[in-house]
Amino acid sequence: MASFLLSVLSGILTSLSMPGFLSGALIWFSMVPLFFAMERGGIWKKAFLSFFYFFTHVLITFFWVLPTLTENLPLVFGRYPSWLGVVVFFLMGVIEAAPFFGFGFFSHFAPRGTFLRPLYLASIYTIFEYIRGIGELGFTGGRISDALFRHLGLIQVISITGTLGLVFLIVFLNALFYELLKRRKTSVIFTVITFLYIFNATIVHLLPLPESGTFEIVALQPSISPSLKYSTSSREMLKLLEEMLKGREGQVVITPEAFFLEDVRYSPVSSNLREISKKNTIIIGFPAGEKNSVFLLENGTFKRVYSKVKLFPFVETLPYPKVFGIFSFLRGLSYYEPGEEFSVFSVNGSPTFSIGICFESYFPEVSRKFVKNGSEFLVTVTNDGWFHYRVALLNHFVQGVFRAVETRRQFLQVANTGITGLIDEYGRILRVLPMEKKSLGLFRVKPRKEETFYVRFGDWFFYLSILLGGLTWILAKL
Structure with a gap:
């Protein structure tokens, strides 16, 4: 005993x-x-x-x-x-x-x-x-x-x-x-x-002392609870987006994971979103087909940039169905298929970057593969509104500290209720938005090109x- x-x-x-x-x-x-x-x-x-x-x-x-x-x-x-x-x-x-x-x-x-x-x-x-x-x-x-x-x-x-x-x-x-x-x-x-x-x-x-970056990103933190989010229509979310972006023309805007809960490319709000994208470049998440995806909406055109590769067991995918089939009741909106590649992209001639989704920031191999593919800084979009306690938000956010140091890339997390913030390549938390408050934050990100020993050789x-x-x-x- x-x-x-x-x-x-x-x-x-x-x-x-x-x-x-x-x-x-x-x-x-x-x-x-x-x-x-x-x-x-x-x-x-x-x-x-x-x-x-x-x-x-x-x-x-x-x-x-x-x-x-x-x-x-x-x-x-x-x-x-x-x-x-x-x-x-x-x-x-x-x-x-x-x-x-x-x-x-x-x-x-x-x-x-x-x-x-x-x-x-x-x-x-x-x-x-x-x-x-x-x-x-x-x-x-x-x-x-x-x-x-x-x-x-x-x-x-x-x-x-x-x-x-x-x-x-x-x-x-x-x-x-x-x-x-x-x-x-x-x-x-x-x-x-x-x-x-x-x-x-x-x-x-x-x-080295922290340096201010040259590439500007506007991070959107709408701070909507899950019970409200899952009963809010796409039209109401569009109205919120328009309200928060008022007076913010000409900027790159990133929203949290699953800002919309349907494929808005074919919904009634599509035309409005296309018009907004003629003033702002928007990176926005929503489920598309059988994948949890992030899209680049630029000049009236939707371009899929990433689909989540590391799906969360039981909620987004059912692991070993013959063993765990009885737990299918835990699924969220639906089960997804994993993405096929660790995408890297740029907007308006920006440095190259990648966007992970939700708990992918817990997995070092995801950030490592992004950087191996040429990413110069890292972004994670997430919806942590499910969790009642701030310790949960902190647990998730500090994963970015480790991913930043491993790859020597600045790491920006954009979250529904928080924590939305920027971490530099040495793991220093440079700035965060107030948690659980509707906020809009301008972050200046510094890109880097060189690969660390860990990026090259992984979990040796x-x-x-x-x-x-x-x-x-x-x-x-x-």
Whole structure:
């Protein structure tokens, strides 16, 4: 029982280190109770303790999903009772935590030693963190590296390693501190932490000063709740668009995800939209055919520029239908087909850029492929109005911090209720619009052309972790 409570405590501490909770500094010690819990016991006990650690972390970190499943979705779509949302929420926790059975299982073979053991455990954890993000159910939300979004000096390394490098560092130090605590060498822990924060501050001071960009974008934040949005006609949304753009002629305007809920190319508002586009270039989202898409509306012409590739499981697509067919009641307006390419485009001779949709900003490979295809800055459009809590908006927005540093591209998020804001290529949040307020913001974006090591080689750190895990195990046997 004590071991179980320690693993749950680690989950709580990890969640409290996430964006919008208590403090990112907790992440350096959050796994220490788990390592004490796993100190004794068999291989399956360690596997279950590791599972419950991450299960606890996910349920607390994503607590804001629960009211969406039990209130918002049933209210808007009316396909299932609220109590069923609770079941789905716990199932989400099980799916996300399942890979960490593997971490606990393989931790049983960790070598002894103050250095070799932390190196092995960090390698194994990184491997299973990567596995959690792949496949139709893959998701990277709650990655422990998220805790460091304010540590601007340390996170510069992800332009080389990706966020897996930060994951490795966090687990390594937690395992090292566990070993040092057992040996009562607390002074060494204090020295390591002090060095870490001095290093972080030094790198921050060495970063180039923020520069104002040359390309101007007007971001539209209409701030409409889902219950209202799904009962608002396209004509009423058109009226809102006209009202917000009054006096804004000659600019590039980006609206949030699914500004319209129907294919407006063939609706009664089409002619009005075409007229607006003769004064403003508009990038606007709406479902088209079987895809969640973003269109460029310029000089009276609709041009599809991107269709969402990474669809959200159960809401936008049904993963493994033979297994999860009973959960089709969770779908939104309809199920979509994934887009086929990571598009790059420009408007009026602008720098090239790409637009991701909603939770695609959680996936490093999406931004990486945009940049590989020539994108000079990144945009994400989203509708986070489903979520009642500001911590949810912050969790989503700070993904842009990591995508910006990984690719060295400025990152603009345009959201229905917020957070709408611009992040520079070093992860600094330059400006945000007030949350949950109808706003129009002018952002000046700076393009960049060079590719980072991470953009060129992707998640190579995953393969390095496999190599390090194997080598440390072999070295311990010699």
